[in-house]
Amino acid sequence: MMTHTPLLGCIADDFTGATDLANTLVRNGMRTVQTIGVPPSGTASGTAKVEADAIVVALKSRTIPAAEAVAQSLAALQWLRTQGCRQFVFKYCSTFDSTDAGNIGPVAEALLDALGSDFTIACPAFPENGRTLFRGYLFVADALLNESGMEHHPLTPMTDANLVRVLRRQSLGKVGLLRYDTVARGAGETRARIGALRGEGVRLAIADAVSDADLFTLGEACADLPLITGGSGIALGLPENFRRAGLLPQRSDAAEVPAVNGHGVVLAGSASRATNGQVAHWIAQKRPALRIDPLRLARGEAVVDEALAFAADHDQPVLLYATATPDQVKAVQTELGVARAGHLVEQALAGIAAALKARGTRRFVVAGGETSGAVVQALGVQALRIGTQIAPGVPATVTLDDAPLALALKSGNFGGEDFFDVALRQLGGAQ
Known part of the structure; x- marks a missing residue:
C-alpha cells in the first residue's frame, strides 16, 4: 500500500542534511522521496503529486545570505503544502552550523509566520552520532561544540556551545529552553512545559536531548505543532504519531530501491x-x-x-x-x-x-x-528514492x-x- 498524499514535508538547508533526515524517516517506516531543490512550477515534476509518505526538499541554503535562505525555504514550504503535507520539519546540521546573522533563526521564524504558528522547538541532537544537548549546551561526543573542531569550520565557525545564546543572536522573537529534566518526565510533562513557554511569549525553544528516547518523547510531545526544527534525530518520533492517528500503515518496504551496477x-x-x-x-x-x-x-x-x-x-x-x-x-x-x-x-x-x-x-x-x-x-x-542506511545519517539513494x-x-x-x-x-x- 502506498500513501498517495504525503504526510510530512521537510526542508533541509543542505543536501547531505536532507539525505540524513530522509534516512531517519525511512528507518522508521516512511517511504521517502528527496527532491533536489523546489521542483520548478509549470514542469511535470513541479505539478505531479509525489507518491511517498514523506518528502524532503534539499536546499543549498545553509551559508547563503539569510534573506535568500528565507525566500528559498518559503518557496519549498509552499510547494510542500500543495503536495498535501500535514506537518513540516526544518532540518539543519546537528552541529547547528550558522552565524550570528543566521540562517537558522530567520528561516524558522519565517516558516512559523507562513504557517500562522507561534512556537516551535530547535533540537539538533543526534545521539547516534554523538551530538547531545544538555541545559542548552551542545556536545559533540565528549567535547563542547566550541572545542570539537567546529570552531575551525571555514564558513560557520561555532565558537559558542550554548545554543540558547546562539539562537538569540540571530532571532527576533524570544528564545527559551526546554530542559532535560522536563523531557525526562515524558511527553505529557513536555507538552505542558511547551504550553507554559508559549504563555511566557517564547517563540523558539532549544530542546535538550541526550538519548534517542528523549527524541521520541519530543516527537510525541510536538505532534500537534505545525513546524518542528532540528537535526535529523528530531524526526525519530514523528512517524509513530501518524501511525497512532491511523494515517500511516506499518511498512516493511520503506527502504526498497533498485540495484545500480556500473x-x-x-x-x-x-x-x-x-x-x-x-x-x-x-x-x-x-x-x-x-x-x-x-x-x-x-x-x-x-x-x-x-x-x-x-x-x-x-x-x-x-x-x-x-x-x-x-x-x-x-x-x-x-x-x-x-x-x-x-x-x-x-x-x-x-x-x-x-x-x-x-x-x-x-x-x-x-x-x-x-x-x-x-x-x-x-x-x-531532480529526485532521489531513499534506501538503506550505510552509516548513521547516510543512506544509499537512487535517482528517479x-x-x-x-x-x-x-x-x-x-x-x-x-x-x-x-x-x-x-x-x-x-x-
Whole structure:
C-alpha cells in the first residue's frame, strides 16, 4: 500500500542534511522521496503529486545570505503544502552550523509566520552520532561544540556551545529552553512545559536531548505543532504519531530501491576531521587517489582534465579529493578568500562528476554538504528514492530516472574511516 498524499514535508538547508533526515524517516517506516531543490512550477515534476509518505526538499541554503535562505525555504514550504503535507520539519546540521546573522533563526521564524504558528522547538541532537544537548549546551561526543573542531569550520565557525545564546543572536522573537529534566518526565510533562513557554511569549525553544528516547518523547510531545526544527534525530518520533492517528500503515518496504551496477567514484570536498581520516585510510590501503589543489585551479591549470585522465587509467574506483587539514585550508583561504576557495573546489568536483557520468560512471560517493549540492546539480539529479542506511545519517539513494544513478551523500563529519569502501559496496555493482 502506498500513501498517495504525503504526510510530512521537510526542508533541509543542505543536501547531505536532507539525505540524513530522509534516512531517519525511512528507518522508521516512511517511504521517502528527496527532491533536489523546489521542483520548478509549470514542469511535470513541479505539478505531479509525489507518491511517498514523506518528502524532503534539499536546499543549498545553509551559508547563503539569510534573506535568500528565507525566500528559498518559503518557496519549498509552499510547494510542500500543495503536495498535501500535514506537518513540516526544518532540518539543519546537528552541529547547528550558522552565524550570528543566521540562517537558522530567520528561516524558522519565517516558516512559523507562513504557517500562522507561534512556537516551535530547535533540537539538533543526534545521539547516534554523538551530538547531545544538555541545559542548552551542545556536545559533540565528549567535547563542547566550541572545542570539537567546529570552531575551525571555514564558513560557520561555532565558537559558542550554548545554543540558547546562539539562537538569540540571530532571532527576533524570544528564545527559551526546554530542559532535560522536563523531557525526562515524558511527553505529557513536555507538552505542558511547551504550553507554559508559549504563555511566557517564547517563540523558539532549544530542546535538550541526550538519548534517542528523549527524541521520541519530543516527537510525541510536538505532534500537534505545525513546524518542528532540528537535526535529523528530531524526526525519530514523528512517524509513530501518524501511525497512532491511523494515517500511516506499518511498512516493511520503506527502504526498497533498485540495484545500480556500473563504475564508481569517490569525490571528497569536506575538510572535516572525519573526512580527513577517511581519505587517509583510503590512501593507506594503497587505493588510487588524486588531490584536487585549489591553488592550481585558481591558476587555471588543467586539474579537471588530469583528474578525468587519472580516473580513466584505473579499472577500479578512484578517490578525487580536495580534503585538507585546517592549517592547509586556512592557508588557501588566506590566498584566495573563503568564498572563492570553496567555489573553485565545488565547481571542479561537480565538473568531474558530470564528465564521469557521461563516460558511464553510475555510483557516486560524495563527502561534504556543499560539495554534494554542487555534484547533484551537475549530475542533473531532480529526485532521489531513499534506501538503506550505510552509516548513521547516510543512506544509499537512487535517482528517479530511466537510467538511474546510485549516490551516497555524506556530511563531512559522518562515517567511519572505511566509509568510502563500505558505501561503494552498498551502492551495488563491482567495486
